[in-house]
Amino acid sequence: MTSVSASGAAPLDDVPLRRSPLARMAKRALRHPGFMAGTVVLAVLLLCSLAAPLITAYDPYAQDISRRLLPPVWQAKGTWEHWLGTDKLGRDYFARLLYGGRISLLIGVATVLVSGTIGTALGVAAGFFGGRVDLVIGYIINVRLALPVVLVALAAAALVGSSLNTVIIVLGLLLWDRFAVVARSATQQIAGADFVAAARSIGCSTRLIVLSEVLPNILNPLIVIATLEMAHAILLEAALSFLGLGVQPPLPSWGLMIAEGKQFMFFSPWVITVPGVALVALVLAINLLGDGLRDVTAPENRS
């Protein structure tokens, strides 16, 4: 009891300092299992695919017809030489998986850059100016929502031929709708705030208001959308490549690996499970990261 009353008069310098918002955010992030799992898995996948030449000595394009369809190491005839086996042309499956990760990540990032720019620009314009601008942009968003992504991608591939660039451009031009919707509603909220009126009466140009007052305040939800759309784009690329309309052989893409493996799946199921598991892991990691990011950056919105 005496010790309690003694510590009641603690010196003032014992009072803990208030943490900065960034530090508090970091603490919430560390306590969020989904966010941490997503971050770790994504970081591992990212590092592995970027450092692919350091991890495997095999060339993902080198064919060896005498070593076709070797099983992975956990199967009866598997060897550590090709621990994930080889594909129908005798290429090392692990090497193709690593280099294929680069394609998936490239498509995810590039698509989100294109679609994020389009969607944010449209959404901010609609939310900030309102009125007729909002009507026109709302109409454009509705038109976009009425277009089935895969059908448009099929048509584009038929028109200009399928390639990595086509996939990125087509997906980038199609996946901006969620950015636009979220940016629009977030901007509408911000545009009514006093600090935007203050900036206007201070004499800021519209450009300055949008860049320095609106955009920094709607960034959090947009980052969340970016992660979700990245996962979406990676899945769509896999689907398009599976249909033969995305990335073209011999580029290693996970969707393409599944497509090329489908004729062997009854006797060598690992040819599709290996890239399939990789795809699931990547998309799951990005989605967990996105969900976690939403919780971590906006604690007041947590359910």
Add this chain to the structure above:
Amino acid sequence: MTIPVLELKDVTKTYAIRQGIFRPPATLTAVGGVSLTVARGEVHALVGESGSGKSTLARMLLGLIAPTSGEIRIDGVPIAMTNRREVARRIQPVFQDPYSSLNPRKTVADLIALPLVAHRIGSAKDRQKRVAAMLDAVGLPRRMIDAYPGQMSGGQRQRVAIARALVMQPDVLICDEPTSALDVSVQAQILNLLMDLKREFGLTYFFISHNLAVVEHLADRVAVMYLGRIVEERSREALFERASHPYSKALLDCVLTPDPTLGMPDAAITGAFPNPIAPPPGCTFHPRCPRATDHCRVAAPPPVPLADGFATCHLAT
């Protein structure tokens, strides 16, 4: 006669309110025919209850919205003839709520320097010096220069808002209830700061408030607004000692006194604030006026000149 800093001539702002597809839009008169002059160096207060059009008037003075008709002049030059940036150099705002008037993503330094950035004044180093000088002027420690609004108290935030308004060295500050969102103890500090700064920088204040105690403390002239119109405009002494308009009198009677033996004040006016879309005919105050006559119910009163101002009332003397 010197030219007043601010001059409002018959300023009106109306809004069209849609009432459905088949009914014609109704007109809401937020501000109706307001004429005022504000002399350099004075504190001109505007009082009135919520919804009386005070903030709409402030937004027009700041150039955020344009009047439907009428004219606002700054130093004799109509606001409509000058561009928004030019107006902003002369008139700066202090908003009611310092929690929403500061961008939460910016540091104090960026917030205060924003007018300088917007008007491309000075180099980065120059701006930093002026920011530091403003921090001193509003009584904030310089170590707060990198703080975010979220780390500050309401009073500190309002000091930042005042520093931001003053960094351009404007002539006029439009203070839209600058203390009503603050704690009582902090209110006095901010009001005293405003008065000190007025002396130091030779400012003119257009001070919007519903707190009559605050108005009595610092205003030189007071305008009372009701339903978008100025019902009385007097010097402070005249208004607080011999208000002419029944509405002004009622407002003054409503002020709570610290003396508990007096009990709750008698509300001289009854009824609710009328619908501004369909204002009462004649004098708009007549349904609530204890002294209304039959004449008040049909004829709108003209402004009656008094010794040091005017009152818009048939019974004013």
